[in-house]
Amino acid sequence: MSFIKTTEQSSKYNHLEKMTLKELLSNINNEDKTVPLAVEQVIPNIENLVYQIVERMKKGGRLFYIGAGTSGRLGILDASECPPTFGVSYNLVIGIIAGGDSAIRKAVEFAEDSRTQCWKDLQEYSINSNDTVIGIAASRTTPYVIGALEKCNENNILTACITCNKNSPMSKVSKHPIEVIVGPEFVTGSSRMKAGTAQKITLNMISTSVMILLGKIKGNKMVDMQLSNQKLIERGTKMLIDELEISQNEAKSLLLKHLNVRDAINYYKNGNR
Structure with a gap:
């Protein structure tokens, strides 16, 4: 089956510049309402992945998020929130972005185009077969992510991905692909919108459920949170x-x-x- 980037297809809306502000906000909101329903369709895939992550973490494994641009930043955001929320080490959930930490704030040109750099970045953490690597990409066939997932497969490291396109090259190299199909963006190709929202929701579900299964919540309270303020x-x-x-x-x-x-x-x- 051919790979069609639905996130790159033309928006269902046209002449955005002629809309009133209320129309713009209402239409963006209407599109955003479809995202949780798209995530709901892939809960079984998320469930299978979470069980695998927890099993490995109990053996000392870690969770890595890898991505470029908006997707990479979302991975870093989720990883950075785990220690203060759940009281875990900063070395348990790790976000890696193409171009390094400077790319968190400012895009690094062509950083995502290397098929070998991400594997080198992962090597700095002595990655091993107890770890899990989740590639995050909305609409692209990001070489930075795909190259690393391929190397992880070769080294018996569990791989997964979060993407918003069906049958993407990234899904084909992931053992646990999670495809949240949100359709065209309100602004054509702007995957920081619905696709980014879908990725954030999915990351929240993965990290939160992993931490609950690891015993980091009591009742419904964050009893291991860091008292940082x-x-x-x-x-x-x-x-x-x-x-x-x-x-x-x-x-x-x-x-x-x-x-x-x-x-x-x-x-x-x-x-x-």
């Missing part, structure tokens, strides 16, 4: 008040002593006051 200290204090039925002063004192909600709960419930 006053807002999070207040949130942690409220968690202790609700869980232990103690006063605010006692809860805050307990939290500041242990600097971790889970540890504070365990300390208190073990009879320590």
Whole structure:
């Protein structure tokens, strides 16, 4: 079957410059409403992948996101939020972007065109067969990502991808392809819109469910979060008040002593006051 880039097809809307602001916003919103429904179609694929990731992480494996441009930035965003949210090491979920960290803020020309560079980037982390590598790309056949996925397959490293086109070259080299088909963008070819939203939703689902299965959530609370600002200290204090039925002063004192909600709960419930 031939590969057709639906994310590059012409928008269903025309003469955008003639629309009122309300029409622009309403039409963008109407297109965005279709994204969660597209993600829903691939939940079984996400489920299979998450089980595989968790199994490997329990053996010491890590999760890598690789991508270029918007897709690479979304991977870095998701990876960077795991340590403060779930209290895990910054070396557990790692985002790598074509062109290096400078490409997070400013595009690096032709960085995504090398089929060998991403594998070299992964080598810096001593990647191994317990790890998982997820390639992220909306509409392109990104050589940077495809080359790395091929090398990962050769080295028995689990591969997956998140893309918004059916039967893409990237899907063909991934053991667990996740194809979220969102259709043409409101602005033709602007895959930072629906495709980017679909990728962000999917990444949220993967990392959050992985962390829950690894025991990083208690009830529905982020009991292992890093207390990196006053807002999070207040949130942690409220968690202790609700869980232990103690006063605010006692809860805050307990939290500041242990600097971790889970540890504070365990300390208190073990009879320590």
